[in-house]
Amino acid sequence: MTRVGIVGAGNVAARHADVLSGFPDVTIAGIADTDPHRAEALASKHGSPAYGGHADLLSAGGLDAVYVCVPPFAHGNPEHDVLSCNLPLFVEKPLSLDLQTAEKIATEIERRSLPSAVGHHWRYLDIVEQARDLLSGRPVRLALGHWLDKVPPVGWWLKREMSGGQIVEQAVHVLDLARLLVGEVEMVHAVPAGDSVDGEVDRATSAVMRFAGGASGLLATSCLLTRKHRVGLEVCAEGIALELSETRLLVDGERAIEDDGRAKTRVDREFINAVQGRAADVRVPYGEALRTHRVALALARSATERRPVTLHD
């Protein structure tokens, strides 16, 4: 039995706990949250002990891996303490608010040669694999990313210094997909709508991106809406246009292919396989997510500083 601890007991932790509980070879060994009521509520659902913080969870011992499912502002200490115990680490996106925190964690994971994974489950969509096949031999020349949505119902999200803003917190999924289908990003220029409230995230941003392979890209984000309106990535290559959402691939505006809906299970299963030392298809280990995080942070910086930002390798 693989014994997993979970740090953070909010929405995404509940999802991982449900998926992990469905695996016959995994036990939720403990759940920690700085809000003891939340820890208790999720832990009791899974018959696990609850802890008031990650340090208590780690001190209790007996873990094989830890999921860190905290909001953006809370990353850093939990990961370092997990790594100090030499435990494999699954981290929810975004990795952190700044680059330094994530770079230090990446260095430590590498130094200890520990399995890691990040919650970029879009990489496990079966329609993403089909999109890659359709694009084989046809380099993408244009990418159009969107995240046009409502404000998520979590208290910290609208505060810039807690969430990092919509690009870092949400559109990072689309940026990760763009890196996969188009390639590395070398320049970004983001322009926020000029009506942001002091200390709060931008309600709308548009951005231009240049990819290292020469492709051109656009990204549009907004949280002004009352529901999810358009979230995904469109790409154009010689003679083909693909439109990807989390559920559907549209080919040339006509042929729709539905996803099999198993990405959120695969992302956990492959990490557990890696923890168990079995053949594992972990598509976004921490170091790979760090490359996407750099793009998101460059866009956020460009929007704040009102100037293009170049990414260096």
Ligand SMILES: NC(=O)c1ccc[n+]([C@@H]2O[C@H](COP(=O)([O-])OP(=O)(O)OC[C@H]3O[C@@H](n4cnc5c(N)ncnc54)[C@H](O)[C@@H]3O)[C@@H](O)[C@H]2O)c1
């Ligand atoms: N990959 C995905 O599809 C996906 C989906 C939802 C959320 N997320 C990400 O997961 C993260 C959490 O989102 P959420 O919706 O679960 O938020 P949430 O607010 O519902 O839950 C976060 C929990 O973390 C707890 N917490 C805060 N600091 C902590 C700390 N230092 N130690 C332990 N617990 C701490 C909070 O008390 C809260 O219960 C966000 O970064 C979000 O982007 C990813």
